[in-house]
Amino acid sequence: MAEKPHLDDEALAELQDVMEDEFDVLMRTFLNDSRERIASLKLAVSEQDAEALAHVAHSFKGSCINIGAPHLGELCRAAESAGKEQQLAGVPAIIEAIEAEFRIVTELLQEFMVR
């Protein structure tokens, strides 16, 4: 599977157009949401709650797709699938990858906001 890009520039440009002055608010909201969701993912794994994991990963995935962070969305999908299949063994590694990707996305988005 070809690796998806960190950011979808086209999607972000359209969001900028739609959101106008609220674009920065949206970005900050996304970053806050994501931090909370990563915490929720970790909690679900520590509690071995596969259902909660799948649920949080599903929502996180939707937001990533909407905001234009396809690779992060792809990692969330992997976490969601693992949750649905009750295969939690590989999940900590996926969450680590999500955290790493999130750091990149955060940096890139902050650059985007400055522009």
Add this chain to the structure above:
Amino acid sequence: MEESIAEPKPLTILIADDSDTDRLILAALVRRLGHRVLEAKNGQEAVQLFQDCDPDIVLLDALMPVMDGMEAARQIKILAGERMVPLIFLTSLSEAEDLAKCLDAGGDDFLSKPYNRVILEAKINAFNRMRLMHRALSRQRDLIRERNEQLLQEQEVAKRVFDNVAHTGCLDAFNIRHHASPLALFNGDVLFAAPFPAGGMLVFIGDFTGHGLPAAVGAMPLAEIFYGMVTKGFKGADVLREFNQKLKQILPPGMFCCGGMIEADFKHNQLQVWNGGLPDGWLVRANGDLELVPSRHLPLGILSSDRFDDSMDTLPTEPGDRLLMLTDGFLESRNTEGRLFGDSGIRWALESRTVSQHPFDAVLEAVKQFSASAADTDDLTMCSVEMVDEVGISIIQDRTEPSPLPGPMEWHCEYEIRERTLGDFSPLPLLLHICMEVPGLRRKSGEIYTLLAELYSNALEHGVLELSSHWKQSAEGFDQYYEERRRRLSRVEGHFIRFSLSHSMTSSGGRLRIVCEDSGSGFDFHNHPILNEDQRPGRAGRYAGRGLLLLKRLAESVTFHQQGNQVEIIFDWEVAGSSSNPASSHRQ
């Protein structure tokens, strides 16, 4: 349609999503399209906002805390009731089963992430069109329902008015059987029956072309005419003529009334029948023999008065004979294979019935068994008149309501008809009408009519025309009698018949004095066998025994004056209950 479907109007759109990021994006997109946005963070908030703010379209995330999108969708659809509120699920779900669940919960469509603003706009517009269309249709349906209810209510009222006009009939007499739908009036069917003042009864069954209000409107005047004229002593032919003239006058071209008039004369045991456009009537003899009474006339309301033929066929009968007349709904009943019941169905029903079964029941049962659905019998009207002994029928009451007014008590009038008019016109309805103005005489209308009729026919046939009742005693003479009558009626120059009516109060009621004088040469009443009690009644001169006996039986006194061409009759009536007639209580 009240509003244009294409017109873009700002809508109120409810967005429910627990993800702040997604909700922010969608709200911004929807606002950009010019609509007002309501935001909810979970299903419960969504349901609450829906209740409070009445949005036009709902966009709902499937997975939410507190109450998920499925449950919120179910509750919102219940709250919306008959209104169409498009409900679109926001989803990144991809499993077919999960998507199907959203639709089962009441969702109308999906919008998948990432949100695409072109698709979002197209969906909102499409669903708005559907919503407006649904609303327009609902309004029109409500309007139609409302109008229909109104129409039914109006029909109910109209039927009550009609029943008040027609209720005085004697359709419930024991010798009449009838079937008609409760709303037959609006099927265009009418059925009237009334007793004649002097005995016998008249029955009319009619079937207007068309249905609904136009047919009912035509029926109203018929009821008025029928009951008005029969009470005053008019005969079937007179009523038919009046019906025809009235309908010709009021009905639009192409509309008419098929009808059957049945005049039952229990005294002479005969039926007079007129059938204009109805299916064959059936005379079912007491012994089971069947005779057809076919239509010989055009329906009512087609011909002008001068071309209208009111002559009725005379059928000699015996007690126990029954005449069945029906509307064409019977013949047109169809069974499940589409076959018609027809005349053959009626003949079969009448011929195969058991001896004890009434022909009326036999036909009704046969058509009910034959027709595909029971509702079919709603369009059928049928009546049966049975010939009975005259004595048995006398209990049929004229149910005319007594007038609340005391009416004229002291009066006198004279009415004279002359020459040609003697043959053309019967003064009896008019004279009876004058007498019926006295409430106390109203209960005696049969007796008064008989007295007037007997006096008039004697004055005309024996007084003026000098016909001998001896002739009527043989069949040959009978014809000769009527031939002579016709011939002599054309030579009545200088002749007259004069009625003098006087009414006055008495201590117990009232007294009607009738004097009938004719221009004839009179008769030797001094030697009349009935007036001289020691002689046996039999071959008398001017008064046949029966007529004079009848007068003597009904009246207080019968006196002949002059050379026998003037008869005076005294008729007394008494107040039924001491307080029932206000005239007697305070005028004495």
